[in-house]
Amino acid sequence: MNVDFYERIWMWIATGIVLLFMAFVGVSTFAQGIRPPSHVETIDPAKVFQDPRFSRIATPTELPDGTIEVQVAAIMFAFVPNEIRVPPGRRIRFRMTSADVTHGFMIAGSNANTMIVPGYISQFTTVFEQPGDYLLVCHEFCGNGHHAMHGRVIVDPGAVVAKAAAAPHQGAH
């Protein structure tokens, strides 16, 4: 195949661009541990509020390793709870599921972002460095009340955190 000299150079540059992008993804994944939420755990969506894995929806709970677990149920058209108070500078593990349709969970303007798919438990861990009042929105169309589905994450040094009395449930890993 006869390829023009300048085009040949450009094809090498294009290869370099793709490899550079791969290197960025590789470094952020393996060196910095930045990964999308990819937790694999299932749950019966008809029994979310009876499931022991969602028995601490009311209050964030400190696990023995110091991580604070926040449980959230998504329903049409609200987050339960729709106001979440957590302390700054701590590892916060969000565990979420839906009791009806597919929802989304996003703290606006941050990379705290996950889908909430009924039948599955979404989980990610993050740290809020700055105290503040953050807007929490549903970002997947869930019906005619979709735009009404929002809440707040308030990062407050005085946030009340319960201690896990017993061993943490099996689901957290």
Next chain:
Amino acid sequence: MATTTVTTGRGSGGRVAPASGVRRLALAHFGVAIGAFGIASAMAMMQALSRANLDLPFRGPSLYYMSVTAHGTLMALVFTTFFIMGFGYVVAERALERALPYRRLAWLSFWIAVAGTAATVVAILAFKATVLYTFYPPLKAHPAFYIGLTLVVIGSWGWCAVMLLALRSWQKENAGLAIPLSMYGFAATVIVWLLATIGVAAEMLLLLIPWSLGYTSTIDPELARMLFWWFGHPLVYFWLLPAYVIWYTVLPRAAGGYLFSDPLGRLVFALFILLSTPVGFHHQFMDPGIASGWKMLHTFNTLWILYPSLVTAFTVIASLELAGRARGGQGLLGWIPRLPWGDPLVSSVILSMLLFALGGWGGAINASFGMNALVHNTSWIPGHFHTTVGSASALTFMGATYWLLPRLLGKRLELAPMAAVQPYIWFAGMLLFSIPTHITGVMGMPRRVFDASYGNHPTALSWTTLTNVSAIGGLLLFASALFYLLVVVFTVFSSRAEAEGIDFAEPLESPGPRSLVFDRLGLLTIVAIVLIVIAYGPPLWNHLQMTRFGSPGFSPF
């Protein structure tokens, strides 16, 4: 490129009027496509005004979400598919220079797809299918919505069969010759579409249709999402490859030059056959239920897909440079002003390429394993795909309409000054619409919301200036769409005149004999299937082994 010699003049080509059979077939397809485009444009303008929070009397969430569903379905699935099928038939007849065979099958496929479109549109407009064009269960639409879309896909399979049969009978008579590049691009389009639609056909036939008819009581939403995105990403190459056919094989001639490199065009289309499908998980980075290793594999496949588009950028711009120099352009950049900027095909393609450059880099961000979390399901995403499918494909198709419609009708383009400015209005409108939409996405504004005021939270208030700018962009886009529709309608109803022939650009160097790699489409398809099996086989198998709980349906609209 200084070494390239530009010769003037070119072969007269066969100035043969298209046979009447394919002419009517193509015009029927364009009629449906452009009708769908018109309705969808009106829906879009309503959404733009709603985004600006104008207090219109009919404004309400029910209408808004229905119109988002109608806009997405009509633009992304109906306008594109019908336009591509109609254009494909023209290419199959003109590039292969033989009458299109199996025309009855082609008409049957057309009517199946039309019946499916009608069922889908009625279900949407009756407020029975407000599930958006991604139709994620357990949102549940009326069965007519799912059955209608399935009929559109079945009709498109008939189109695929006609295209492949036309190619095969040409190959029998022309053993040893390379497939003409425009037809080669369409063969790639057909193969990508056939591989892609396996996913959505499985989703429709195994999951959604039985569930919506009540034969099954529950559905696995995550399995449905995996099958949808098996289809959903190669769908974008189904939109893009016919646009590339226009960039490679129509634009250079319209601009007054030659295609810079024919074999690299083939390389690009061949790479899309291989890489289009094993990438779908990059739409599902934020999904639970899929382990991160598989998402990572799909990320690397996705990043390679940038490569054929980067090669395309060079080849197409080099072809434009040949044209500009043939028109007397001198010096490093002197060829640019010499291009026929008033020709609506040429300006449409160049402007759509500029917008696509923006969209392509945004796409690389979407595809990045970590960065995606900042933009997933924010308004960044509609900002992104309006610069890709809404520009690279839609604006190119509009330009191609100006080129093709008079030639098919045997007429002259009417309202030519309107056609000449229309691409520039689209370009300006798209910049005003999509740049603010990208920015508000990074600022955290979700996509697809009727009202983004969120109890007047300060974060939500910070988006309003930008959403107003994007609404102005939406109005310009609507004005541009109206110009396009007016030109089409006036041209259709004008009196007959002498039209030019449908001829494709000639390459600088002839493509030569049949290539051992590129022209072996069967081999490329087998490699593509192996890549799909690697990318989707194990995760789907693992998924089906899990204890899963189904969801009943919900119709909160």
